[in-house]
Amino acid sequence: xxxxxxxxxxxDANLVARYLQTTPHEMxxxxxxxxxxxxxxxxxxxxxxxxxxxxxxxxxxxxRELREQGCTQPIIAITALTTPQDLNECQEAGINGxxxxxxxxxxxxxxIQHYTS
Amino acid sequence: xxxxxxxxxxxDQKQGFLTICLGVSAxxxxxxxxxxxxxxxxxxxxxxxxxxLVWFGFICSLGLSGFFQRTKRFTLAAWVYLASLMAIAVxxxxxxxxxxxxxxxFFVPLxxxxxxxxKRILWVxxxxxxxxxxxxxxxxxxxxxxxxxxxxxxVMGLFAGAVIGLSRxxxxxxxxxxxxxxxxxxxxxxxxxxxxxxxxxxxDLQHASAELxxxxxxxxxxxxxVERASKAKSTFLSNMSHELRxxxxxxxxxxxxxxxxxxxxxxxxxxxxxxxxxxxxQDNGQYLxxxxxxxxxxxxxxxxxxxxxxxxTPLDEVLKGTISTSIGLLRGKSIQIIPDFAExxxxxxxxxxxxxxxxxxxxxxxxxxxxxxSVKLSARLEGQFVRIAVKDTGIGxxxxxxxxxxxxxxxxxxxxxxxxxxxxxxxxxxQQLSRMHGGELTVKSVVGQGSTFSFTLPxxxxxxxxxxxxxxxxxTGFTVFEEAPxxxxxxxxxxxxxxxxxxxxxxxxxxxNGGYIVVETHDGAQIMELATGLLPALIILDVHxxxxxxxxxxxxxxxxxxxxxxxxxxxxxxxxxxTFLDLGASAFVxxxxxxxxxxxxxxxxxxxxxx
Numbered sequence: 001x002x003x004x005x006x007x008x009x010x011x012d013a014n015l016v017a018r019y020l021q022t023t024p025h026e027m028x029x030x031x032x033x034x035x036x037x038x039x040x041x042x043x044x045x046x047x048x049x050x051x052x053x054x055x056x057x058x059x060x061x062x063x064r065e066l067r068e069q070g071c072t073q074p075i076i077a078i079t080a081l082t083t084p085q086d087l088n089e090c091q092e093a094g095i096n097g098x099x100x101x102x103x104x105x106x107x108x109x110x111x112i113q114h115y116t117s
Numbered sequence: 118x119x120x121x122x123x124x125x126x127x128x129d130q131k132q133g134f135l136t137i138c139l140g141v142s143a144x145x146x147x148x149x150x151x152x153x154x155x156x157x158x159x160x161x162x163x164x165x166x167x168x169x170l171v172w173f174g175f176i177c178s179l180g181l182s183g184f185f186q187r188t189k190r191f192t193l194a195a196w197v198y199l200a201s202l203m204a205i206a207v208x209x210x211x212x213x214x215x216x217x218x219x220x221x222x223f224f225v226p227l228x229x230x231x232x233x234x235x236k237r238i239l240w241v242x243x244x245x246x247x248x249x250x251x252x253x254x255x256x257x258x259x260x261x262x263x264x265x266x267x268x269x270x271x272v273m274g275l276f277a278g279a280v281i282g283l284s285r286x287x288x289x290x291x292x293x294x295x296x297x298x299x300x301x302x303x304x305x306x307x308x309x310x311x312x313x314x315x316x317x318x319x320x321d322l323q324h325a326s327a328e329l330x331x332x333x334x335x336x337x338x339x340x341x342x343v344e345r346a347s348k349a350k351s352t353f354l355s356n357m358s359h360e361l362r363x364x365x366x367x368x369x370x371x372x373x374x375x376x377x378x379x380x381x382x383x384x385x386x387x388x389x390x391x392x393x394x395x396x397x398x399q400d401n402g403q404y405l406x407x408x409x410x411x412x413x414x415x416x417x418x419x420x421x422x423x424x425x426x427x428x429x430t431p432l433d434e435v436l437k438g439t440i441s442t443s444i445g446l447l448r449g450k451s452i453q454i455i456p457d458f459a460e461x462x463x464x465x466x467x468x469x470x471x472x473x474x475x476x477x478x479x480x481x482x483x484x485x486x487x488x489x490x491s492v493k494l495s496a497r498l499e500g501q502f503v504r505i506a507v508k509d510t511g512i513g514x515x516x517x518x519x520x521x522x523x524x525x526x527x528x529x530x531x532x533x534x535x536x537x538x539x540x541x542x543x544x545x546x547x548q549q550l551s552r553m554h555g556g557e558l559t560v561k562s563v564v565g566q567g568s569t570f571s572f573t574l575p576x577x578x579x580x581x582x583x584x585x586x587x588x589x590x591x592x593t594g595f596t597v598f599e600e601a602p603x604x605x606x607x608x609x610x611x612x613x614x615x616x617x618x619x620x621x622x623x624x625x626x627x628x629x630n631g632g633y634i635v636v637e638t639h640d641g642a643q644i645m646e647l648a649t650g651l652l653p654a655l656i657i658l659d660v661h662x663x664x665x666x667x668x669x670x671x672x673x674x675x676x677x678x679x680x681x682x683x684x685x686x687x688x689x690x691x692x693x694x695x696t697f698l699d700l701g702a703s704a705f706v707x708x709x710x711x712x713x714x715x716x717x718x719x720x721x722x723x724x725x726x727x728x
Contacts, residue, residue: 009363015370022380052359080362083355083413087597097596102366102406104373104399105381111598 001116004044006030006062008053012078012101016048019108025116033058044073046115049095051079051086060093067094074115078103175201199241210248247277347420354416358409365402372399377630411542418549425468425553429577429584432462432503435469436476436496443480443492444610444651445634451643452487453650454480457495465503465574466581471550472505472574475558478543479507479570487511487567491650499573502556506571513564522560523548547572609654609723613637614644614670615688616662620708624657627712628719641665645673648680654723657706660689668700675701684722 003020007013008031020027028044030036032053047066051059063075077090080101090098099111178201185194372395379386387395417423440456447454465472476494483492490510497504514522523544544558551558551572562568611628615621616639628635633654638647641662648656656674660667667687674680684703687694694705704722706715 011367080359099598101362102369105378
């Protein structure tokens with residue numbers, strides 16, 4: 001499966017990338033909205049987004065765009081935004097699940113497993 | 118307002134009385150003057166006009182009287198005026214003798230003294246009468262019979278006494294009038310003062326009202342600013358939460374990868390000497406996450422923004438979940454965790470997540486402060502409530518410290534936090550959460566013997582039990598992948614009895630990675646105690662154990678009613694399976710065993726045998 005990941009924090013991106021290397025899945029990483037739009041051409045099977053890119057809430061924006069374009073693939077947020085309001089906004093934006101930061105590698109594995117099997 | 122009217126009435130009455138007095142006195146003086154004038158019938162008297170000094174004195178005394186009047190000392194002013202008139206009357210009587218005009222002159226002070234309305238009018242009257250009597254005697258030529266001034270004065274005094282005696286009744290009347298007049302004056306004064314006081318009070322009231330309005334306005338402003346500050350605080354806290362979680366993710370994410378995901382490191386297993394340290398890094402990272410969550414919870418409680426999602430909760434399920442999570446908190450401490458509650462407790466009306474939070478907090482405290490012995494979680498029906506208690510055999514809390522332990526950031530002794538860690542937020546949050554459930558978290562404790570914390574939850578009513586549970590997650594398919602506690606509720610506990618420390622560590626890690634909670638021991642004599650306390654899902658039993666052999670332990674386990682049904686996996690190098698099968702063993706692990714193989718066997722056993 002092709003897994004898309006929008007994340008501007010390269011440490012987190014590196015962790016997820018290294019985990020995914022141990023799985024049969026392929027990852028395409030975007031560090032900003034522009035790269036994210038370019039990556040859409042490859043039609044990923046699963047979208048993972050960080051919600052806060054720099055200081056703007058581009059993760060929400062991107063998820064909404066995907067849903068407006070009729071995308072039906074699962075979208076997961078990996079984020080340090082964990083207030084109930086943020087979770088509500090996730091649901092409104094059409095996001096299917098949230099993996100709150102900080103997460104253990106097992107949790108990440110569970111989450112990937114859940115959406116790729 | 119009515120007091121002012123009464124006041125004015127009294128003043129009117131006083132005015133009327135004075136007018137009557139004045140009129141009567143004027144008539145009397147006219148009558149007496151007329152009689153005297155008739156008696157001496159046009160006897161011409163030359164007034165001594167050259168004594169200007171007297172008139173100058175009179176003008177001076179008038180000035181003095183005016184001065185007193187201006188300084189509001191009216192009585193004194195009147196008396197000065199009266200005295201000066203008397204002096205002139207006496208002087209003209211002395212120099213000119215008695216004549217109608219000098220006689221009439223005496224009535225002026227008399228009238229004036231009436232106007233003063235005072236008891237001293239008697240003496241003035243008597244004096245006037247006495248002087249007039251002397252004048253009359255002098256006029257009729259009887260004075261030659263009275264040899265000197267002293268005798269004249271005595272005659273005057275006698276006459277005055279006679280006047281007082283004769284007019285006693287009349288004077289009584291005057292006195293009564295004067296008295297009642299004075300009373301009325303006092304009353305009027307009183308009313309006037311009351312009026313003034315009322316006026317003052319009214320103005321005070323208006324002042325206070327204005328002040329109150331101003332305070333209200335200030336209060337409104339303060340409220341708005343507090344509201345703004347509270348919002349700012351919330352925003353700040355959620356920003357801080359985000360900022361803290363981001364670096365913590367690197368700490369926890371990478372540490373957990375090194376511990377659990379060797380695939381990410383070219384399948385090089387983490388060297389054992391690094392493992393404990395990296396585990397420490399991860400644990401402390403998790404501790405910080407817990408702290409951030411606590412602080413966010415507290416700020417939500419304080420701002421009244423924490424909402425309970427109450428439902429008819431099956432309490433025994435929550436309790437079982439907290440028991441298995443608590444066992445995970447033991448971390449090698451040999452404490453017995455004793456579940457003490459009946460199956461099928463009635464449902465309670467509570468937020469299961471928050472109840473779990475309270476109990477776990479109490480359990481983790483109990484475990485933290487207990488070195489040996491047990492921690493017991495019990496639930497008992499108490500009328501319309503269920504009382505949940507956590508009793509430990511730990512260090513206990515001194516009586517003096519009991520009132521402060523629920524205070525934020527305080528532990529029983531200042532040095533305890535250095536020894537035991539923790540922030541002191543947990544009990545505060547637990548207390549607030551139990552209050553939100555309509556209960557109160559209470560504690561009983563004896564130093565050196567242990568503490569018991571308990572709280573109550575209300576039973577769910579029949580109507581509440583029938584209300585379907587609303588779950589956001591179930592309906593929308595939105596999943597939050599929460600860390601450990603939520604999952605641990607469904608983890609199974611495995612009791613691992615193995616004397617070889619390497620094997621024990623390998624098994625422990627393998628099983629933990631498989632999602633089980635592992636409690637280990639190397640002592641055969643401890644197994645029964647641990648098994649009856651924990652009621653684990655599975656016991657992995659090594660055959661060769663110090664103090665008590667695996668065989669003996671197995672016999673004991675199968676004989677005890679609580680542990681008889683727990684499957685036992687016997688771990689052996691020998692080939693004597695049949696003996697153990699006969700004794701009730703469920704499966705075997707033949708050493709050496711690969712981790713995959715062990716996990717596989719355990720999973721098979723626990724899925725085929727219902728727990």
